[in-house]
Amino acid sequence: MAVSQRTSLYVERLEERCQPAGTVTVLQSGSIVRLVGDAANNDVALTATGANALTVTGIATTISGPTTLAGVTRVYLELADGNDSAAVTATVPFDGQIIARASSGNDTFSIGNGQYNGSIVILEEHGDDVVSLAAAGYNEAVIVRTGSGQDSVSALNSVWARRFEISTSRGADTVNLSFCNFADRVVIHTDDDNDLLSLANCAFATFSLFDLGTGHDQAVLNTVTFPTGKPRSVLLGGLGVDTITQTGVTGDRVVRGFYP
Ligand SMILES: [Ca+2]
Numbered sequence: 001m002a003v004s005q006r007t008s009l010y011v012e013r014l015e016e017r018c019q020p021a022g023t024v025t026v027l028q029s030g031s032i033v034r035l036v037g038d039a040a041n042n043d044v045a046l047t048a049t050g051a052n053a054l055t056v057t058g059i060a061t062t063i064s065g066p067t068t069l070a071g072v073t074r075v076y077l078e079l080a081d082g083n084d085s086a087a088v089t090a091t092v093p094f095d096g097q098i099i100a101r102a103s104s105g106n107d108t109f110s111i112g113n114g115q116y117n118g119s120i121v122i123l124e125e126h127g128d129d130v131v132s133l134a135a136a137g138y139n140e141a142v143i144v145r146t147g148s149g150q151d152s153v154s155a156l157n158s159v160w161a162r163r164f165e166i167s168t169s170r171g172a173d174t175v176n177l178s179f180c181n182f183a184d185r186v187v188i189h190t191d192d193d194n195d196l197l198s199l200a201n202c203a204f205a206t207f208s209l210f211d212l213g214t215g216h217d218q219a220v221l222n223t224v225t226f227p228t229g230k231p232r233s234v235l236l237g238g239l240g241v242d243t244i245t246q247t248g249v250t251g252d253r254v255v256r257g258f259y260p
Pocket residue numbers: 022037038039040041042079080081082083084
């Protein structure tokens with residue numbers, strides 16, 4: 001009897017974890033907006049409606065405070081505990097900065113579909129986080145730190161005017177860049193554990209760094225253009241038995257620490 005009760009409670013908790021819920025409080029102070037979540041699995045959508053204007057929509061999540069915002073130069077996403085999701089779109093170009101602050105849980109950030117003229121900073125810590133940057137022009141720096149956990153960062157079908165930095169810290173992480181043009185430097189550190197770096201149909205206009213850290217890492221490059229001349233781009237396997245596959249790769253690069 002006791003065993004049966006325990007099983008039943010565990011199933012209920014799993015169902016609850018998969019459902020968006022809770023309340024996100026929207027606070028505006030001058031040009032700064034904070035979206036503050038609670039311990040539940042919050043799910044919000046932000047849509048740019050002007051260079052400094054946004055609407056906030058809760059997906060099975062209650063929004064407390066204004067949902068139509070003007071005069072915004074910076075947005076903080078502070079969704080707290082739980083497995084949170086935030087999706088930002090800017091088919092009307094958005095000039096503000098977007099900063100996601102660290103929270104526990106397995107969080108998903110999707111920031112794309114449009115034009116971003118302000119920098120984007122994602123500072124995650126714990127949990128298996130997913131960051132997706134797709135179908136957009138990123139006209140300022142984009143910095144992604146996903147912390148511990150098995151994280152996934154993907155950049156798809158986008159143009160990057162300024163630097164793009166990714167650090168995925170501990171955990172078996174995946175970084176996938178495809179159909180992207182990078183005008184400025186790209187710096188990727190996947191750090192400890194067995195990571196996967198995939199670059200497909202990408203062009204790098206200036207030298208870039210890909211450091212896979214310790215662990216048995218894998219790099220797969222398919223149809224990638226690096227610039228010629230110095231300084232050269234660098235691919236580092238680091239400690240561990242690392243493998244690299246290069247198909248249709250042009251330009252100068254230094255490849256170190258991989259087994260053939
Ligand atoms: Ca939350």
